[in-house]
Amino acid sequence: MSSDQKEAASVRVFNAIEHAEYGNPTSVLRLVERPMSEVEPGPHDALVRVSKRPIHPGDLLMIAGDKRGGRATPIPAGAPRTPGFEGVGVIEKLGSNAAHQGQFAVGQRVMFLSGTGRTWATYSKVPVATLVAVPDEVSDAVAAQFLINTMTAQVVLHAGHNALPVPELPVTVIQTAAGSSVMRIVTAFGQKIGLTMIRLVRTKEGAALLEASLPGAPVIATETSEWKEQVRSAIGSSPVHVIFDAVGGAMVDDLVSFLSDGGTFVNFGWLSKGASDLSEFAPRGLAFKGVVFTKWMNFSLEEQKQHRDTAIQLAKEAPHVFAIAGEYPLADFRKAIDHASGPRKSGMVLLTS
Ligand SMILES: NC(=O)c1ccc[n+]([C@@H]2O[C@H](COP(=O)([O-])OP(=O)(O)OC[C@H]3O[C@@H](n4cnc5c(N)ncnc54)[C@H](OP(=O)(O)O)[C@@H]3O)[C@@H](O)[C@H]2O)c1
Incomplete structure (x- = not known):
C-alpha cells in the first residue's frame, strides 16, 4: 500500500x-x-x-x-x-x-x-x-x-384561534387531508381543547383507517357523491369560522360555501396541483391565511416551552397519533x-x- x-x-x-x-x-x-x-x-x-x-x-x-x-x-x-x-x-x-x-x-x-x-x-x-x-x-x-409537525400544528391552531370573532367554545372546524401526519396532530390537540372537528379525507378506505386509528370526530370521504350533504349535516346549525386546509386547489372552492361570512381558511399545504377561485372572498369578507412552521419561533420562550411540553405529553400518551x-x-x-x-x-x- x-x-x-x-x-x-x-x-x-x-x-x-x-x-x-x-x-x-x-x-x-x-x-x-x-x-x-x-x-x-x-x-x-x-x-x-x-x-x-x-x-x-x-x-x-x-x-x-x-x-x-x-x-x-x-x-x-x-x-x-x-x-x-x-x-x-x-x-x-x-x-x-x-x-x-x-x-x-x-x-x-x-x-x-x-x-x-x-x-x-x-x-x-x-x-x-x-x-x-x-x-x-x-x-x-x-x-x-416530532418537531416540524407539532410546531406546524401549533401554528395552525394559533392562526385559527386568531381568526375567531369570539374566542370561546363551542368552535366547529373543518379539516382537509385529515389523515395526513400534521392534521392527525391538529386533531389530537384540537380534541384536547374541546374543538368540534369535521375531518375530510379522499377515500372511504382512508376514512375507515382514520376512524379506527384516531376515533372521536366524524370522518367524511370526498370520493362519495353525498359528501357535501354529510358535511352540512355534521355542521348542523353551528357557524364555521375556520377551515384548516392542506389541500388547496378545487377543495377551497368546494368548501367555501360552508364557511361563515368573515371566516378564514388557514392553509399550510397545497397537496392539490390545481388553483383556487377566490372570487367570493372579497364580497363575503373571507380570508386566506397561509402559515408556515418556522413562525413558531415567533412565540415567546414561555409559550414555546408550554407548546413543547404539551406536544411531548401527546407523544408519550398517544404515540399512535x-x-x-x-x-x-x-x-x-x-x-x-x-x-x-x-x-x-x-x-x-x-x-x-
Ligand atoms: N406550512 C408548513 O410549515 C408545513 C409543515 C409540514 C407540512 N406541510 C404540508 O402539509 C401537507 C401535509 O403534510 P404531511 O406531512 O402531514 O402529509 P402526509 O403525512 O404525507 O399525508 C398526506 C395526506 O394527504 C392526502 N392527500 C394527498 N394528496 C391529496 C390531494 N391531492 N387531495 C387530498 N388529499 C391528499 C393523503 O391521503 P390519501 O392518499 O390517503 O388520500 C395523505 O393522507 C403537505 O402539503 C406538506 O407540504 C406544511
Whole structure:
C-alpha cells in the first residue's frame, strides 16, 4: 500500500444523500461518502449520529424545486445539497464550549431541526442550542418526525384561534387531508381543547383507517357523491369560522360555501396541483391565511416551552397519533421516496441508519 493509499484508508467517512441540481428526487439524488472532517463540531456544536429522519412532503417538493415546497436557492457548483429538515440521533461528540456547559452529554438521545436541510446523512453537525432532549418514553420513530409537525400544528391552531370573532367554545372546524401526519396532530390537540372537528379525507378506505386509528370526530370521504350533504349535516346549525386546509386547489372552492361570512381558511399545504377561485372572498369578507412552521419561533420562550411540553405529553400518551408508514435504510432511499409519494400512505416514511 502506498502512503497515499494508507492515508486515504485512514480517512473516516460518513454516508450522505445529496443532489447537485433540482429535479425528480429519484433521479437527482445519490448516496455518497463524505469525509468526517465536514461534520467536525465547532465549539458550540454537537456531532450527532443520526438514526432516523422523516421524508416530509416538503423535502420532496424542495428537491424537485417545486414552489409549493418553498423557495429553492441555487445549489453552488461543487457543493451539493443534502436534504432533510429534522432527525433524531445520539450525541457522539460535543464541541469544547458545549461540553463545558454540561447541558447535554455524549451518548444522549436528541432530536433537532437542521435549518436548510442536512439530516439525510449518517452524521450531522448541529448547534447545541437547537438540540431537544428525547424523553425515554418517546421512541426514535416518533422523535424523528416530532418537531416540524407539532410546531406546524401549533401554528395552525394559533392562526385559527386568531381568526375567531369570539374566542370561546363551542368552535366547529373543518379539516382537509385529515389523515395526513400534521392534521392527525391538529386533531389530537384540537380534541384536547374541546374543538368540534369535521375531518375530510379522499377515500372511504382512508376514512375507515382514520376512524379506527384516531376515533372521536366524524370522518367524511370526498370520493362519495353525498359528501357535501354529510358535511352540512355534521355542521348542523353551528357557524364555521375556520377551515384548516392542506389541500388547496378545487377543495377551497368546494368548501367555501360552508364557511361563515368573515371566516378564514388557514392553509399550510397545497397537496392539490390545481388553483383556487377566490372570487367570493372579497364580497363575503373571507380570508386566506397561509402559515408556515418556522413562525413558531415567533412565540415567546414561555409559550414555546408550554407548546413543547404539551406536544411531548401527546407523544408519550398517544404515540399512535405519530403514525409510521414504513422505515427504509438510507441506501434504499428510492424505495422510501416511492412509498412516501404514493397513494394510500398513512403516516411518515422514515429513513434509518
Ligand atoms: N406550512 C408548513 O410549515 C408545513 C409543515 C409540514 C407540512 N406541510 C404540508 O402539509 C401537507 C401535509 O403534510 P404531511 O406531512 O402531514 O402529509 P402526509 O403525512 O404525507 O399525508 C398526506 C395526506 O394527504 C392526502 N392527500 C394527498 N394528496 C391529496 C390531494 N391531492 N387531495 C387530498 N388529499 C391528499 C393523503 O391521503 P390519501 O392518499 O390517503 O388520500 C395523505 O393522507 C403537505 O402539503 C406538506 O407540504 C406544511
